[in-house]
Amino acid sequence: MHAKIIGLLGALLLLAACSSPPPEPPAGPPGPPGGAGGIGSRSIVPGSQQDLEATAGDRVFFAFDRSDITPESQQILTRQADWLRRYPNVTVTIEGHCDERGTREYNLALGERRAQAVKNVLVASGIPASRISTISYGKERPAVVGSTEEAHAQNRRAVTVVN
Amino acid sequence: MKRQCAILAGAVIAAFAILHSGGPVRAELRIDITSGKVEPMPIAIPALAGGAPNESQAGQDLAGVVSADLERSGLFRPLDPRSFIQNVSVFDIQPRFGDWRQINAQALVTGSVKTQGDGRLRVEFRLWDVFAEQQLTGYGYTTTQQNWRRIAHIIADEIYKRITGEEGYFDTRIVYISEAGSPEKRIKRLAIMDQDGANNRFLTDGRTLVLTPRFSPTSQEITYLSYANGSPRVYLFNIDTGQQEVVGDFPGMTFAPRFSPDGNRVVLSRAENGVSNLFALDLRTRRPTRLTDSQAIDTSPCFAPDGSKIVFNSDRGGSQQLYVMSAAGGDARRISFGSGKYGTPVWSPRGDLIAFTKIDSGSFFIGVMRPDGSGERLLTRDFLVEGPTWAPNGRVLMYFRQSPTDSRGHGGSVRLYSIDLTGSNQREVTTPQDASDPAWSPLLR
Numbered sequence: 001m002h003a004k005i006i007g008l009l010g011a012l013l014l015l016a017a018c019s020s021p022p023p024e025p026p027a028g029p030p031g032p033p034g035g036a037g038g039i040g041s042r043s044i045v046p047g048s049q050q051d052l053e054a055t056a057g058d059r060v061f062f063a064f065d066r067s068d069i070t071p072e073s074q075q076i077l078t079r080q081a082d083w084l085r086r087y088p089n090v091t092v093t094i095e096g097h098c099d100e101r102g103t104r105e106y107n108l109a110l111g112e113r114r115a116q117a118v119k120n121v122l123v124a125s126g127i128p129a130s131r132i133s134t135i136s137y138g139k140e141r142p143a144v145v146g147s148t149e150e151a152h153a154q155n156r157r158a159v160t161v162v163n
Numbered sequence: 164m165k166r167q168c169a170i171l172a173g174a175v176i177a178a179f180a181i182l183h184s185g186g187p188v189r190a191e192l193r194i195d196i197t198s199g200k201v202e203p204m205p206i207a208i209p210a211l212a213g214g215a216p217n218e219s220q221a222g223q224d225l226a227g228v229v230s231a232d233l234e235r236s237g238l239f240r241p242l243d244p245r246s247f248i249q250n251v252s253v254f255d256i257q258p259r260f261g262d263w264r265q266i267n268a269q270a271l272v273t274g275s276v277k278t279q280g281d282g283r284l285r286v287e288f289r290l291w292d293v294f295a296e297q298q299l300t301g302y303g304y305t306t307t308q309q310n311w312r313r314i315a316h317i318i319a320d321e322i323y324k325r326i327t328g329e330e331g332y333f334d335t336r337i338v339y340i341s342e343a344g345s346p347e348k349r350i351k352r353l354a355i356m357d358q359d360g361a362n363n364r365f366l367t368d369g370r371t372l373v374l375t376p377r378f379s380p381t382s383q384e385i386t387y388l389s390y391a392n393g394s395p396r397v398y399l400f401n402i403d404t405g406q407q408e409v410v411g412d413f414p415g416m417t418f419a420p421r422f423s424p425d426g427n428r429v430v431l432s433r434a435e436n437g438v439s440n441l442f443a444l445d446l447r448t449r450r451p452t453r454l455t456d457s458q459a460i461d462t463s464p465c466f467a468p469d470g471s472k473i474v475f476n477s478d479r480g481g482s483q484q485l486y487v488m489s490a491a492g493g494d495a496r497r498i499s500f501g502s503g504k505y506g507t508p509v510w511s512p513r514g515d516l517i518a519f520t521k522i523d524s525g526s527f528f529i530g531v532m533r534p535d536g537s538g539e540r541l542l543t544r545d546f547l548v549e550g551p552t553w554a555p556n557g558r559v560l561m562y563f564r565q566s567p568t569d570s571r572g573h574g575g576s577v578r579l580y581s582i583d584l585t586g587s588n589q590r591e592v593t594t595p596q597d598a599s600d601p602a603w604s605p606l607l608r
């Protein structure tokens with residue numbers, strides 16, 4: 001229970017950091033290669049992954065062993081839905097991820113549940129389900145290395161990836 | 164690679180015969196392995212006698228592998244060959260038991276290696292009770308030269324069986340996931356090796372993420388999860404041919420596969436719309452049967468050895484716990500009631516226990532309980548231990564242990580360990596790279 005509260009606080013802190021524009025990736029270790037790249041002086045291609053990250057934020061975070069969409073996540077997903085409406089030809093894959101503190105197979109299911117929760121919000125915002133696929137990586141692809149609660153909080157995520 | 168595999172699998176152990184006449188005599192020499200703390204039995208295993216240089220080399224290698232197997236079981240203490248008084252380089256002579264008593268050997272193994280006219284090896288061994296001055300057992304085997312390690316494991320199994328009264332588990336293999344690279348881009352490959360770590364071989368090239376392999380109880384097949392073509396599905400891998408084939412190709416992710424005891428079905432999870440349910444897939448018809456219909460995560464299913472029931476973990480009650488239901492599906496009964504969460508239940512081949520991973524108060528545990536949930540016992544605790552698998556005799560478990568990682572990526576090593584059912588004799592299993600998700604094969608014979 002205690003760990004859960006800490007986890008939630010950690011996630012909230014991160015969300016606070018992430019939801020204030022511009023949504024650069026959290027400070028500290030860099031995000032996954034190919035995901036958060038392209039920051040710098042290069043111009044951002046409209047409708048690209050970099051555009052999604054800069055305009056809406058590409059990821060939302062979850063509390064330990066949970067898949068609820070927090071109010072902060074809801075805001076990011078509202079911006080993602082707006083962005084997707086602007087680029088009607090773009091399709092995306094929602095990747096669901098977990099921290100390392102669960103069993104492998106359960107985490108695969110939990111990652112799928114998180115991805116689906118994000119998809120449901122986007123569909124409820126009017127984005128056709130046919131534009132959104134989901135995949136779970138369970139605990140196989142952490143964004144941040146480390147066995148700390150800060151790292152775990154950043155790894156409990158669903159990332160919207162432009163196909 | 165395929166070729167080597169075919170040779171291994173096809174190398175038949177021909178013509179074995181009990182060397183001593185008359186039925187085996189139940190002697191006093193015996194290890195009771197049901198008690199918690201066992202004093203390892205001192206055993207002398209001199210090199211098997213050989214004439215030609217290649218034969219004496221094989222005799223030495225065979226004795227080395229037999230010694231290592233028995234030593235790792237924690238039940239035997241092979242004595243240092245330098246302490247041996249009698250030279251048993253001639254097989255047929257009677258042991259001078261006094262010489263072996265003097266170095267406190269309770270058991271003695273003698274044997275011989277001969278090359279036959281067809282180039283194959285003839286290996287014979289005898290197990291002696293040093294104090295009763297009596298032969299306990301003895302067998303002979305004929306095999307190809309490359310196959311000598313299997314003969315050593317089979318001999319170790321015979322010794323283990325004669326002394327403990329339990330089936331051995333040395334002539335077995337482990338399929339597992341070999342890991343390398345940084346945590347964010349971990350490269351995972353299917354790998355297979357003998358239970359002692361020898362003959363390691365990679366079955367996939369690492370371009371595709373693969374997880375959770377499990378042996379077929381009846382054929383040279385492995386079922387596992389592969390992210391081939393970017394969609395996680397349950398696959399079959401044929402060890403002899405190297406052929407890979409998707410079997411769980413339904414809408415949504417399929418994962419957590421395990422064979423039924425008769426090898427005809429695979430039970431697995433299918434995730435769709437945020438819920439994961441259990442299905443049994445008939446490998447002959449490829450038709451899936453739904454086993455659970457919950458709005459929860461039902462996963463990590465495993466059949467009872469008689470095929471009548473399935474144990475799995477589910478968060479249908481609010482947290483991840485263990486449940487048992489009929490193999491046909493339907494109502495499930497919760498069996499785990501301790502504090503914390505429970506996952507990865509695996510039914511013992513003997514049917515008497517279920518091993519599991521437990522997560523409680525920030526630690527991971529490997530434990531066992533009876534199929535009705537009573538008698539929970541935790542065998543080991545660490546930062547992260549997960550995924551127990553049973554040796555075919557139900558006496559030893561293997562699992563993986565991951566150490567914590569710091570923010571620079573230091574640490575985070577993942578290794579295989581074996582442990583006795585009593586919680587003693589925890590040993591690392593040597594692998595060339597990091598390793599996880601071990602699955603123990605049945606006895607190869």
